[in-house]
Amino acid sequence: MNKIIIFLIAILTAAVAVACKEDFKYPLGGGAPKLSIREVTTEAHFGDSLSFYVSVADDGTALSTLKVELYFSGDKVSETVIRTKNYGDYRGKLFVPFFKDIPDGTAQLRFVLQNVGMVEAIETKDLELTRPDFPYIDLVTENTTIRMERTGINQYAVTGELPQKVRAFIQAPAVGANGNNITFGWDNGKIVEGSTQQIPFSYLTPGVYTISFNTFTYEAAPFQSYEVNGVEMRMLDDTHYAADLTLTADQEIAFTNIPTLDEWWIDPDFIREDSGRLLFNALSGKYRITADFDKKYFIVEAMDGDETAKLGQDGSGAIWIIGEGIGKPSLGNEVGWVTEKALCLAPIGGKKYRVTVVAGQTIRADAINFKFFHQKGWGGEFTNERLSTSSDLIFIGDGKNGRDPGNLGVMPDKRLTAGATYMLTLDVSAGIDKAVLSIELK
Structure with a gap:
């Protein structure tokens, strides 16, 4: 028993000693560093x-x-x-x-x-x-390094045969025994030091032009600007530029600095061509026009303030398509079940909304599986209880007929005529829970 007591006392003494050591603090003051x-x-x-x-x-x-x-x-x-x-x-x-x-x-x-x-x-x-006087700086792309020569104090440039878009970061060499390489890259729409994110230089066309950079002000060129009706389009990424603007029905739409515009696909639901002019073809309101330079077409979306529009209880606003078998400017850009790619139907007045498609080009001729939604994303949707049609070509899924409730399909043993244009109109004038879909062969 005595041994056990002695052992416990030893443990408690050690614990107290450790606690005291942990609680010990150096006194403030004292010493002379x-x-x-x-x-x-x-x-x-x-x-x-x-x-x-x-x-x-x-x-x-x-x-x-x-x-x-x-x-x-x-x-x-x-x-x-x-x-x-x-x-x-x-x-x-x-x-x-x-x-x-x-x-x-x-x-x-x-x-x-x-x-x-x-x-x-x-x-x-x-x-x-x-500030270091760099003898040169380098334009570093994914595939090559292009030397930019000093053309003045803090100013550097290269002139040569270049593609329309040059994506690169800039690297300045170390100067002196204590110098370091300095990089300049893209961050939130501007050039910053310390980044290697590619800067999206761009010119009107490929050919001979000059890329320049100032290591004092970080001013750089060229950045091709694009406008629609005088509103500058902001860059979303290297191939997408967008502008939000208010448009009225039949208003002329003018794009500035977009090369080979005659090669672009024009969405007839929102823009119609008339004697060489482009006219707005939907209900007056605020819209976002996004130029896709990769696929060469304009995405037009109805807006409510700074956000994409939603369908209101009164039938105003916007209706969207998400699903398979449809895509603009072609089926190569099918929407699928990707909400970010949702297609906006054109509001045409009278609480009606339109999407125009060409069989085999922007809609599959024999197999579709898409649905109408209240917003550009998941949430409110048109199920078979809220949507009807008298079409003998396209049916509405009910969960038992080969499509989920509200999803559209092509009637069995039928198909859309290849190359033919169809206008799908969704009418919610009787209420958003009593929508009627009509399909018209143009």
């Missing part, structure tokens, strides 16, 4: 890795950390921290950031040595900073 800067440059380039060499000591109090901080105009822009367990010499490096629009000038290096009592020794040095 000493900092001696033995080596540090007084001149550097933006983008350099700045070397330093210091000696640290105290009067017997343990040291904690050495911080080296860089200040531009009173703002700390870079810092490195070294754990100083022992007195002695320490070497390190501090990165000097490369920012746009920052001219040559004097920065401050701040050395802060701190001991465990939070007592500090501080030394400050001025640092003369200049």
